[in-house]
Amino acid sequence: MSEQILTQLDDGLLTVTFNRPEKKNAFTREMYEGLVSALDRAAADPGVRVILFQGSGGSFTAGNDLMDFMQDPPKGEGSPVFRFLLGLVACEKPIVAAVEGPAVGLGTTLLLHSDLVYAADTARFHLPFVNLGLVPEGASSYLLPRVVGALAANELLLLGEPFSAARALELGLVNQVVPAAELSASAKQKALALSERPLGALIEAKKLIKAGIKAPTLEAMKREGAVFVDRLTSAEAAEAFSAFFEKRKPNFKKL
Ligand code: COA
Numbered sequence: 001m002s003e004q005i006l007t008q009l010d011d012g013l014l015t016v017t018f019n020r021p022e023k024k025n026a027f028t029r030e031m032y033e034g035l036v037s038a039l040d041r042a043a044a045d046p047g048v049r050v051i052l053f054q055g056s057g058g059s060f061t062a063g064n065d066l067m068d069f070m071q072d073p074p075k076g077e078g079s080p081v082f083r084f085l086l087g088l089v090a091c092e093k094p095i096v097a098a099v100e101g102p103a104v105g106l107g108t109t110l111l112l113h114s115d116l117v118y119a120a121d122t123a124r125f126h127l128p129f130v131n132l133g134l135v136p137e138g139a140s141s142y143l144l145p146r147v148v149g150a151l152a153a154n155e156l157l158l159l160g161e162p163f164s165a166a167r168a169l170e171l172g173l174v175n176q177v178v179p180a181a182e183l184s185a186s187a188k189q190k191a192l193a194l195s196e197r198p199l200g201a202l203i204e205a206k207k208l209i210k211a212g213i214k215a216p217t218l219e220a221m222k223r224e225g226a227v228f229v230d231r232l233t234s235a236e237a238a239e240a241f242s243a244f245f246e247k248r249k250p251n252f253k254k255l
Pocket of ligand 1: 023106128132
């Protein structure tokens with residue numbers, strides 16, 4: 001298991017910590033491999049009753065590593081990022097997320113696959129796919145309009161501006177916003193409360209809640225994945241990625 005993905009099993013709770021704080025926990029290929037292993041372990045180990053995702057160093061995650069996108073972009077459904085997304089959809093056990101600081105790209109779409117989401121007042125959500133020359137992923141083109149409504153989803157996915165924890169609460173993307181100092185304890189308390197519930201009933205209830213959306217979620221993920229892979233090598237994406245690392249505003253009009 002990569003040291004950038006830490007796992008700890010305690011009292012039925014598998015805590016999975018994104019641990020690359022110097023890069024705001026941006027996910028590399030290797031980290032996705034670690035996340036896939038964590039989900040595999042959760043599925044196989046009867047001692048795991050609940051999964052808790054959290055970040056380290058005051059960030060949730062800055063989403064996919066943009067250097068990886070430039071140098072070694074995912075090429076299809078066998079890629080670690082896609083396997084992680086499929087693993088989220090397949091995960092039968094409840095997932096709790098504790099979000100503080102930036103939750104960008106997959107950092108926000110991951111929440112659409114979490115069963116309970118707690119945010120610190122410092123959390124800042126962002127779906128900048130279009131601004132990066134990309135398209136929505138993680139089935140967000142299907143799930144986000146269902147959760148927040150069509151127009152709000154357009155605002156978040158097409159304009160792609162960052163939004164606050166208060167806005168996320170208003171939109172129904174998070175269950176509760178708490179002061180940053182209390183986030184870890186509050187999320188853990190809820191996760192432990194879930195772990196006390198009868199696991200068989202929890203799993204069956206989660207299956208029923210997801211029954212109607214599972215197939216369209218998978219279809220959306222595959223549809224998005226095909227376009228996303230193409231967009232990664234577009235001139236628009238190249239301009240956006242270079243602009244990020246050169247710390248300048250991208251100029252798409254020149255393309
Ligand atoms: N990929 C690669 N490196 C990243 C990264 C990412 N997604 N997000 C942050 N980093 C790196 C920065 O390049 C910087 O590295 P450096 O110290 O070597 O210069 C370091 O992490 C800290 O980031 P910085 O931008 O200085 O922090 P900030 O607090 O000002 O802003 C974010 C934090 C998350 C808002 C900002 O880094 C950001 O927008 N990142 C890109 C997010 C993104 O577009 N993700 C892809 C979604 S598909």
